[in-house]
Amino acid sequence: MSDDTAARISGIGIGPGDPELVTLKAFRLMKEADLIFTPKARIKGESLARNIVERAGIKGGIFIELEFPMITDQTALEQKWLAAAAAVIEKISEIASNSAKAVFITLGDPGIYSTWTYLQNALAEIAPEINTETVPGISTMNAAAAALNSPLITGRERLALIPLPKELDELDTLTAIFDTIVVYKISSRLADFGSKIEQLGLSGTTSLVRRAGLPDEEIFSRLSEVKPETDGYLSTAVIHCKTTQKDHEK
């Protein structure tokens, strides 16, 4: 329910890391913004999102960093999200104008594994009068496929996007019914993932892009080329599962 007289905040996807992968719309909204909220994992650490938009040339906005810690305690997390929402409301009310232009920037696309969802939900809970809108960004998987210069899916193929399953044997079923599987959230389990992919006979058709779009991006067109010491943080794997033709393509 949109209320044109109420304050508004836009959740903006800024893409995976290359400042040039920001959209014209995101760039304009950041340039026009009175307040730019940026997520960071630790309050004393660096905000990767802020760093990217600064490299894109956004300097004038007022940056306010919000903490979205990488913890698993659900209650503690929800407290952090509510605290972030409260900070947003406080800063918007300091501007003391309903025409304040506030944006929240998020890596990749705000619809896929994004902190924007948590902030948006917390705002809906404690300040439902604030309008929110979402502006899409380049997803990491699209950037990874472009870095590999190879399509994700064509024709009538099927794509799955999943976090690395806790039970790796789930990949047996998924690789049997999908043409391409993109795997996020590999984190410290890259070696185990590699073993599973080798067992499935898919090492030759599985690629890995690490830190897509960032200055230290690494591209491995086959999983077997990945150096053993590589960690999986910010890695995206693309599994092409076509060892046999899938039924739905016939």
Place this chain on the structure above:
Amino acid sequence: MSDDTAARISGIGIGPGDPELVTLKAFRLMKEADLIFTPKARIKGESLARNIVERAGIKGGIFIELEFPMITDQTALEQKWLAAAAAVIEKISEIASNSAKAVFITLGDPGIYSTWTYLQNALAEIAPEINTETVPGISTMNAAAAALNSPLITGRERLALIPLPKELDELDTLTAIFDTIVVYKISSRLADFGSKIEQLGLSGTTSLVRRAGLPDEEIFSRLSEVKPETDGYLSTAVIHCKTTQKDHEK
């Protein structure tokens, strides 16, 4: 195998339709281009991709339209792709410079159901000396989710991106194992799709965005709100399948 002295063509995703969803990189490459190749379904019809980039302010480039017809005859299609590749080579050689900057623009992202794949494969076949690179774009599914102001996936959820299956009963299995399913290529089968979704009890959590990002975009947050006379061309459905909590989320 990159050869810096050879000609180069960039496959550029220009997003789903809103000229502001073009990235800074795509915009720069189009501005700098000597040749802008654009796909169209019929040689006498309108090129939607060309229309979008013209609205983004790209006027100076030399537009060359290539035909990618919507036909199912595989042999005829492959002939058209080879003809498009031959036209690209001819136009690049007319520029008679290895520093010619050529781009091919494509709707959405070039890694997802894109004509770029066919052109890139045809170029590899008949002119392997030409270098290609891929520049990602906003996918229609990300734009549709943003239009709905609602996330696709969060936490450890799983997403599937599929064309509407020929056998609609395949949705029984897929909705049971995924949290969110994005359905493309609904075309003339919107009514049948709606019936299947109703049978699965998911009408209340299935949305539809038609012509995402285009001036006549239509947003239906529930499939039951879709007018019966609506056709499914350029429609994207987002099925939230969470009638029960999925195993992998526990």
